[in-house]
Amino acid sequence: MSESANSKVRAKVWVTPEQVEALRSACYAIGADYLQQRNEAIVVTMYDTGLRVGELVQLNVELLRNNNSDLYLPTEIQKDYPNENSPPPVTLELADDTSRLLSAYLTNRWKDSLALFPSRSADRISEQGVRNMLHKVADEAGVRPYKIDGSRGDTSDVTPHTLRHGVAYRMMNVEEGNTLYDVRNRLRHRSIQTTERIYDHLLKV
Numbered sequence: 001m002s003e004s005a006n007s008k009v010r011a012k013v014w015v016t017p018e019q020v021e022a023l024r025s026a027c028y029a030i031g032a033d034y035l036q037q038r039n040e041a042i043v044v045t046m047y048d049t050g051l052r053v054g055e056l057v058q059l060n061v062e063l064l065r066n067n068n069s070d071l072y073l074p075t076e077i078q079k080d081y082p083n084e085n086s087p088p089p090v091t092l093e094l095a096d097d098t099s100r101l102l103s104a105y106l107t108n109r110w111k112d113s114l115a116l117f118p119s120r121s122a123d124r125i126s127e128q129g130v131r132n133m134l135h136k137v138a139d140e141a142g143v144r145p146y147k148i149d150g151s152r153g154d155t156s157d158v159t160p161h162t163l164r165h166g167v168a169y170r171m172m173n174v175e176e177g178n179t180l181y182d183v184r185n186r187l188r189h190r191s192i193q194t195t196e197r198i199y200d201h202l203l204k205v
Contacts, residue, residue, distance in 0.1 A: 013147050013157050015145045015169075016166065022141040026137045026138075026140040028040070031136070037109070045071075046160060046164070051164070057115075057117065057126060059117065061115070075088065135158065146169075165199075171183050181195075183199060
C-alpha cells in the first residue's frame with residue numbers, strides 16, 4: 001500500500017484517559033437523571049472494549065458473563081470482514097471498573113429490557129442515539145480530541161470511533177507491556193497489518 005493510501009486509513013483523532021474521565025463526569029451534568037448512569041456505562045464500555053457502535057447497540061444483557069466481568073460477542077453482532085470469512089465468537093475480559101459500573105447500572109436502570117442499553121423511547125438505543133449522546137457529553141466536558149497533525153479537534157469530533165482509537169492510544173502509550181498484537185486482539189482486526197496501518201503512528205505520539 002502506498003504512503004498516501006496508507007494515510008487514509010490511519011486513526012486521525014483520538015482521546016486520552018484524562019479526556020475519557022472528563023466525559024464520564026460530564027454524563028452526570030446533563031440529561032435526565034435516569035439516563036446518566038447509562039450514558040457513563042456506554043462511554044466506559046466502549047473505551048474498555050473498543051466496540052464499534054454497531055456492535056455496542058446490539059448488546060443484550062445475557063452477553064455479560066461471570067458476574068459482569070466478561071463480555072461475549074457472538075459472530076452475528078460483530079462487523080463482518082470484507083471477505084467470505086466471518087469473525088469468530090470472542091469473549092472480552094472487562095476491566096474491574098467496567099464490571100462494577102455495569103453491575104451498578106443493571107441494578108439501578110429504569111427500564112427492564114433484553115438490550116443492555118435501552119433508550120428513552122425504545123428498548124434499544126440506536127447508533128445515532130449513541131453519537132448524539134457523545135456529542136452532548138463532549139460539549140459539556142469541553143473535550144477536544146487529539147489529531148494526527150498535532151492539532152486539537154472540536155468537541156463534535158468525539159465519536160464512538162474516537163473512543164475506539166483512544167483504546168489503541170491507551171494500550172500503546174499509557175499501559176505497559178502491550179504490543180500491536182494486543183491491540184489487534186482487543187480491537188479484533190482481521191490482520192496485524194490492519195492494526196499497523198491504522199495505529200503505528202500512535203507509538204510516536
